Amino acid sequence: MVDATISAPASRQMARPQSSLRKTMQRKSTIAFLMALPLILMIVILVLYPAIFSIHLAMLNKSMERFVGWNNFTFLFGRQTFWMVVQQSCVFAITAVLFKAIIGFIVAHFVHNIPSKGQRKWRGMLLVPWVIPPAMSCLAWLWLFDPSYSAFNWVLALFGVGPIPWTGDANWARFSVILVNIWIGAPFFMIMYLAALKSVPDQLYEAAKIDGASWWQVIWFITLPMMRNIIAITALFSLIVTFANFDIVRVLTAGGPIDMTHVFATWSFRVGIEGGDLPLGATVSLFMVPILSVAAIFILRDITKRGSEV
Amino acid sequence: MAEVTLSKIVKKYDEVEAVRGIDLDISDHEFVVLVGPSGCGKSTTLRMIAGLEDITGGEILIGGDIVNDVPPKDRDIAMVFQNYALYPHMTVAENMSFGLRLKRFPKAEIKKRVDEAARILDITELLERKPKALSGGQRQRVAMGRAIVRNPKVFLFDEPLSNLDAKLRVQMRTEIKKVHQKVRTTTVYVTHDQVEAMTLADRVVVMNHGLIEQVGPPNELYHSPRTRFVAGFIGSPAMNFIPARIEQNGSGLAIKLNDKLAFPVPEARKTRYEKYAGKNDMLLGLRPEHITEAHGHMEPGKIPFDANLEVTEPMGMETLVYFPLNGTQICGRVNPKAGAQDGAPMQLAADLNNMHLIDAASGRVL
Amino acid sequence: MANVSAIATDLPVARPKYGSMNRDRIWALRWSYFFLVLFAIFFLLPPIYMLITSLKTSAEISAATNPWWVFNPTLDNYKELLTSNSYLTYFRNSAIVSVVVVSITMLISVPAAFALARMKFWGSATLATGVFLTYLIPETLLFIPLFKMFAIFNEWTGIALINRWWVLLILYPTLTVPFCTWIMIGYFASIPKELDEAALIDGATWMQTLTKIFIPVALPGLIAATIFAFTVSWAQFLYPLAFTTSADQLVLPVGIITSLIKGDVFNWGQIMTGALLGAAPPLIIYAFLMDYYIAGLTAGATKG
Numbered sequence: 010m011v012d013a014t015i016s017a018p019a020s021r022q023m024a025r026p027q028s029s030l031r032k033t034m035q036r037k038s039t040i041a042f043l044m045a046l047p048l049i050l051m052i053v054i055l056v057l058y059p060a061i062f063s064i065h066l067a068m069l070n071k072s073m074e075r076f077v078g079w080n081n082f083t084f085l086f087g088r089q090t091f092w093m094v095v096q097q098s099c100v101f102a103i104t105a106v107l108f109k110a111i112i113g114f115i116v117a118h119f120v121h122n123i124p125s126k127g128q129r130k131w132r133g134m135l136l137v138p139w140v141i142p143p144a145m146s147c148l149a150w151l152w153l154f155d156p157s158y159s160a161f162n163w164v165l166a167l168f169g170v171g172p173i174p175w176t177g178d179a180n181w182a183r184f185s186v187i188l189v190n191i192w193i194g195a196p197f198f199m200i201m202y203l204a205a206l207k208s209v210p211d212q213l214y215e216a217a218k219i220d221g222a223s224w225w226q227v228i229w230f231i232t233l234p235m236m237r238n239i240i241a242i243t244a245l246f247s248l249i250v251t252f253a254n255f256d257i258v259r260v261l262t263a264g265g266p267i268d269m270t271h272v273f274a275t276w277s278f279r280v281g282i283e284g285g286d287l288p289l290g291a292t293v294s295l296f297m298v299p300i301l302s303v304a305a306i307f308i309l310r311d312i313t314k315r316g317s318e319v
Numbered sequence: 320m321a322e323v324t325l326s327k328i329v330k331k332y333d334e335v336e337a338v339r340g341i342d343l344d345i346s347d348h349e350f351v352v353l354v355g356p357s358g359c360g361k362s363t364t365l366r367m368i369a370g371l372e373d374i375t376g377g378e379i380l381i382g383g384d385i386v387n388d389v390p391p392k393d394r395d396i397a398m399v400f401q402n403y404a405l406y407p408h409m410t411v412a413e414n415m416s417f418g419l420r421l422k423r424f425p426k427a428e429i430k431k432r433v434d435e436a437a438r439i440l441d442i443t444e445l446l447e448r449k450p451k452a453l454s455g456g457q458r459q460r461v462a463m464g465r466a467i468v469r470n471p472k473v474f475l476f477d478e479p480l481s482n483l484d485a486k487l488r489v490q491m492r493t494e495i496k497k498v499h500q501k502v503r504t505t506t507v508y509v510t511h512d513q514v515e516a517m518t519l520a521d522r523v524v525v526m527n528h529g530l531i532e533q534v535g536p537p538n539e540l541y542h543s544p545r546t547r548f549v550a551g552f553i554g555s556p557a558m559n560f561i562p563a564r565i566e567q568n569g570s571g572l573a574i575k576l577n578d579k580l581a582f583p584v585p586e587a588r589k590t591r592y593e594k595y596a597g598k599n600d601m602l603l604g605l606r607p608e609h610i611t612e613a614h615g616h617m618e619p620g621k622i623p624f625d626a627n628l629e630v631t632e633p634m635g636m637e638t639l640v641y642f643p644l645n646g647t648q649i650c651g652r653v654n655p656k657a658g659a660q661d662g663a664p665m666q667l668a669a670d671l672n673n674m675h676l677i678d679a680a681s682g683r684v685l
Numbered sequence: 686m687a688n689v690s691a692i693a694t695d696l697p698v699a700r701p702k703y704g705s706m707n708r709d710r711i712w713a714l715r716w717s718y719f720f721l722v723l724f725a726i727f728f729l730l731p732p733i734y735m736l737i738t739s740l741k742t743s744a745e746i747s748a749a750t751n752p753w754w755v756f757n758p759t760l761d762n763y764k765e766l767l768t769s770n771s772y773l774t775y776f777r778n779s780a781i782v783s784v785v786v787v788s789i790t791m792l793i794s795v796p797a798a799f800a801l802a803r804m805k806f807w808g809s810a811t812l813a814t815g816v817f818l819t820y821l822i823p824e825t826l827l828f829i830p831l832f833k834m835f836a837i838f839n840e841w842t843g844i845a846l847i848n849r850w851w852v853l854l855i856l857y858p859t860l861t862v863p864f865c866t867w868i869m870i871g872y873f874a875s876i877p878k879e880l881d882e883a884a885l886i887d888g889a890t891w892m893q894t895l896t897k898i899f900i901p902v903a904l905p906g907l908i909a910a911t912i913f914a915f916t917v918s919w920a921q922f923l924y925p926l927a928f929t930t931s932a933d934q935l936v937l938p939v940g941i942i943t944s945l946i947k948g949d950v951f952n953w954g955q956i957m958t959g960a961l962l963g964a965a966p967p968l969i970i971y972a973f974l975m976d977y978y979i980a981g982l983t984a985g986a987t988k989g
Contacts (some may be wrong), residue, residue, distance in 0.1 A: 034920060040891055041804035045812060048797035048866060055859045056819050059830035066830055097701075115912045116724050122717040129719055133975050138728050140978075142920030142970045144938035145960040149731035152953050160734060160752040196728065197982065199765045204983045224713075253823030256922045257776045260942065274825035274923070282927050298826070314815065371882050392888035404879035408901040417897075418887035465883075 067292040071285075081292040090276075092266050095296070098182065098265070100271040102252040102300075105190040109251075110244055112191065113198020118228075121206045132203065139196040147260035150189045151176070154261070179269035183261050186270055187256050194250075198243055205239035207230065242311050245304045252300055273297045321382030321395075321472035321505055323368065324346045329376035330363050330529075332629075337363045339529035340377065345507065350499050352508045354516035355526035355552070358467070362477060364526070365509045369475050370394050381537040382472050397466035398475040403458045412437075412446040415465045429468075436467040438678055439501055440494075455680060456487045463495070467502060474499075476508040481517060492518055513553050525549045547602065547682040550675060556607050556639065559649045560677065563603040567596045574603055574674075576645050585620040585671050595685060604675035604684070607639065610651030612659070613668040620672035626651075631659045640665065717797050732964070739763070739958040746953050762958035772959060774933055775940030776851045779963075781919040782936055786857040790914040795907070799895045800867030803881060820863035828927050829964055831856065835928075850934045855922045862912040868913075868984040872906030873899055904944060909981025916967045937963040 070077045084092040104190015119229040120131050138146060153160050154175035176182045209232060217227050233240075255274035258264065264271035264279055271279070273296055323345040325428055330338040338360040344398055345351045349466045353361040366372040368379055370391035378385050384393050397418075405414050419429045425494070437443040440460040451460055459479060466474050480488045496519055499506055509514055516523045517537040525532040525540065525548070533540060533549045544550035550558050566583075572584040582603075584592055595601065613623040626642040626649075633655060640651045640659045651667055653659050676685045731875040738746065740758045750756060766772045800806070801813045845886045876899060884894045900907060925939045932944060941959040945952055971978050 010940065027776060028930075037804055037891070038806035041800035041806040041809070044746075044796035044800040045809070048816070048862060049795045051793060051858060051862060052815065052819050053857070054828065055831070056822060056863075059827045059834060060822065062834060063826070063830035066833055112724075113790065115720070119717040119721050119724075123721070129975075131725070132979070133972075134727050135721075136971075136979070137732060137968070137977075139982075140916070140967050141964040142916075142922070142938055142967065143921040144942065145964045146731055147706060148941070148956055148960045149735045152951075152957060153731060153734060155951075155953075158746070158752065158953075163752050192728065192731070192795050200979055200982055249821055249823065253825045255825050259922070259926075274823075277825070277829060278923070278927065282832065287829055291833075294826050294829060299824070301821070301823070301826070303988050305818060307820065309814065309818070369882075371885070391882075391886045396886065398883065398886050400879040400883060402877060402879055404877065404883040405901070406880065406883075408904075417884075417889075421888045446984055460802060465887075469887075659871065 015262075024238040060153045063291045063295060066288050067295055069288045073288060073289060077288075081289050084289070085296075091293075093268065093278045094271045094273060094293070095162055097270060098252060098297075098298075100183070101187060101190070101254075101258075101272055102248060105187050105194065105251050106247050107199050108187070108191045109247060110240070112195040113243075114202050114240075116195065116199045117202035117206055120203055122183050132191055133199070135199055136196045138193050143193055144258040144260055146193065147189060147257055150185075150192075151261055176262050177266060179266055182266060182270045186261050189261060190251060190254065193257070194247055198247065201239055201243040204234065205236040207267060236301070237292050238311065241309060245308045245311075249301055252304075253297055320348075320638075323473055323505060323507065324380040324650065325364070325368070325377070325382075327377035328364065328374060328379065330360070330367060330368060330372060331375040332469055334673070337529055338367070341531050342525075343530075343531065347505055348503045350496075350506045350519060350521045351472050351524060352506065352510060353524045353526055354510055354513055354519035355532075357511060359526040360529040361509045361511075361524075361526045365475055365477055365507060368507060369396055369398050373475070395472045396475055397468075397469045397471040397473075398477065399459075399462045399466055399479045401478040403450075403462040403479075405458055405461055407450055410449055411442065411453070411464070413459050413467050414450065415463060418469050419464070421672075421673040427620050432468040432470070433464075436464040439467065439498060455483050456491055458493070458664060459483065459491055463498060467498070470475060470504075473507065474483075474504050474506040474508075476510075478504065478507075480510070481512070488515075493499060495519060514555065517553065523553075525552060527552075543684075544664070544675070545684055547604070547677045547679075548685065550604050550677070550684060554606055556650045558604050558606045558675070559610070561603040561605070561647060561649065561659065562645050562679070563601045564599050565592060565595045565597065565601055565676070572596060574676075575669075576603070580624055580644075582622045582624075582671055582674075584674075587672070588676075592685065595678075597675070600679040602677040602679050604677050605669060605671075606673065607650045607652045609670040609673045610649065611668055611670070612653040612657035613666040617668060621668045621670050623666055624666045625664060626667050627664050628659055631661050642667075642669075688916060697738055732961070734963045735957045735964075737952055739961050741954055743952065743954055752917045757777075762954045763962075766955060766958050766962065771932055771940065771944055775935050775937045775944075776962075778935065778940075779937040780966075782850065782857065783915050783966075785854050786913055786918040787914045789854065789858050790865050791907070791911065793858065794866035794869055795900065796895065798866045798873055801866070802870045802873035804891065816863050816866050816870075819859075822868055824860055824923055827859070828923055832927060837955060848930050848934055850929060850936065852928050853918075853921075853925060853936065856928065857918045857921060860921065861917050864917075865910040865914055868910055868981060869903065869906055871984055872903040876902055905977060905980060906984070908974065908977045909984060912970060912978050913981050915970065917957065919967055930958055937942075967971040 011153065066073070067081055068076055070080075070259070094116055101155065116135060120128055120135070123131065151160075152154050156174065156177055159172070159175060161175070173179050175185045203237075213231050213235070214227060217231050224232065252272075253274055255278065258270055258275045259278070262270045263277050268276070273293055277290040277293035280293055281287050323343075325341055325343040327340050327342060328338055329336065329340050341360075341364065343351075353364060355361050363372060367374050368381075370386065370389060374387050378387050380386065381394055381396070406417065409417065415433050415436060416429045419432065424432075428577075433446070434443070437446055440463060442457065442460050442464060445453065445457060447463070450461065453461065462479065476495075478492055483491060492515060504597075508515075508519060517540075520537055522534060523540050524534045525536055527548050531674065533545045540549060540553050544553060547560065551560070561576060566573050566581070567574050568581070571586075572589055573581045575581040576586060613621075617623070626640075626644065628640050628642050630641045632639040632641075636657070637652045638655045638657070638659050640653055641648055642651070643649070653665075653667070656667075659665055677683065678685055708982055734753075737753065737755055739762050740755045740757050740760070742757060742761065745755075745757055749914065797816075801809050801816070832847070835852065839845050839847065846855070878896060880902070881894050884898050889897060921936075922938045925936045929935055929939065932940075934942065937959075940954060942962060945956045
């Protein structure tokens, strides 16, 4: 009797809960999907599609009427400027990231060293270059580098050092764009490293001191290994941003003198938008993809690794 | 107010069965505690009652209605979480009234209910504070207050005391019991702490590996456990299990522990155990309080034996003594004045009137 | 007894050690401050020089006097710029674009982040990764195909997108939304699961859970994301340079560079003033909300 009363609704339920359970689950995913839909549309239409379209574009002729296959690519391989841009982009990105990382680490260390109530103030001051829009701060640098009124050269003249052609000479111009890039980017590294330094538990330092480690042994055996993750990911992020950088070179040298400081982004702008050859411009910018994707893969690996650790 | 019925409840996560078909009837006003080790399925069961987990099979009835497909908010239940889950940006009063405000209760009614719950829980002066400004015990009360104001059919507690320190836990335990006596709402309470289960429950449900091992009032579980798991899980320090063998001994029965030691089975248990005579792989279950110091003059069923104490732990009102027997460590409880000493021999007595005989293979108490 | 004597004999040996450690620490502190001052000079020099130049007359700028000092301070540059129609137009365009982009960004990324962090659906994990990858795609890779796409769109529909300031409202979200979604996923994911379960039991719908619980609780993250979206929109240079050309359609960074630099004639006093005023909004926000700004900056790499 008891069995009968229980099994009767149970059998009636057996079919129903499955379907209506699935229905509620489905409703939840539908709402979720709708909430994410604008994001999906935006990514597909304004990021994914243009990215693919750019490959198609790179295979058209200048007037975009004819499909020319790999012609744009082979054309670029034959041009000396292109190889200069490749070289300059790599040198620019690698040197800048390296020095940003080193300076960022040093500054972070000094900020971490001082009493904590002063840290906020220093941190605040040192991050200012990152906050100013790069196009604006580059104007200040451009003025500091001015051929006739350079305020740097005025100071150097006091020491009898001759005027430096900051943006006039190819090698000095290369140095200048890297310097400004370091100036803008180092504070970001500083902030990231500072956050990482703060996450190292004090007990580790105390234990190392009790074990008799000197200050550089502490840095080498405790600080750096503990920060390895953040150092790597910050450098990779920065590598992407620096490699694809446009603002600094554009404002400071516009690629000059005679295309010696162009990087991929500025050259593709010059060729594509200003030169009116969109396919060739697209081709140039596509050459950024390999390095960018290598960096992106490493970042992604790190992120997913950390995700699974949690 | 309502009864809760679980029938043949199953929960599968992919291929893993967390709950493997449990039946349970909880009557109106009853306080039922689900207890078991972590991973036994007790929390999953509670969350299925709450509607936070889908039910893979079987059905749940609250107040006579099947609620398998009813979303949590329409089940008329309230839940207290382990980490309290108070909304950090709302005051205590707002936290407690959130559910009512969502259901668009009139303001006056909300205020009446919040004040009433605050009075019951003695948190009236905290109503305007944020959770951040509360102590652990106060947060616990607010979480209960949030459940009370809803005046639900069922209260669900998911390990509500495990984030509190030991002293506060004991205090809040009493508090929860008092509140239940006042509001009399049907309550399902999940914990891994058997002391909590024993002290709070009208009935305790011991779960293990997704199945119910035994259901019963606390004392029944303690004195007549049905399985080795329940016998070992309920009670602290845990029951001793000593490998043994039942043998016919003249007209009586004896529990033979080893060549030197055998305990006669008390007359009262004789018929119950007779059929197992000659069987190996038995376990003698004896709680520590049934292994005491030997007196010169002892009532029947208490059998003296010699033991070499390894460790003694004075607890004040008693001293726990540990000694090896048949390859296991045995715990006994002796009078602190009985002179137990580390590493010294001592004569102890086993009270076989309270023995349990367990079939080691099936784990059943015979 | 043995312990006591051991401590007694150790103490005299230990004391000079402590003394030297203290002295080391003081020196380390002095060096730290010394280098911090050096780095601060390096980092703050350009903005300070902007300020110095902005207070000079054109005569003083072209004089051979000490460029690091203002001999005849004047506010003429500020007066001139703030009454010049074109500069005010740039400023207004920038302000409108940034505010609208911030709103669009929040409307897109907050619900999406909530859905991705809490309401798993088919493909949601892939989408979360995709969002992050999108954040890594620089605008320098997309501006040419987008330019062509908009030109084709113009041919098809007759709606001109290029050389209209509001085209930036379509373009900027591609830079802000992925990052904001990503850090909001991180912030939402750090909210205990029990909180939405409690809300569910209290009778809240998903939308109510988002607006009444998640947004208030994750407010610091929301502020950080807003600041990020604003600063990115305000500072963006490539898109407006490529997509807008007429003077009345320009935003600040491009406006200053194209209109104040006329051929080889650089009016440095006005350029520096314009740049400084253009840098002011992000700097002011930064000054007041520094902690949120920094939290957002570090969240991109450390959350998720």
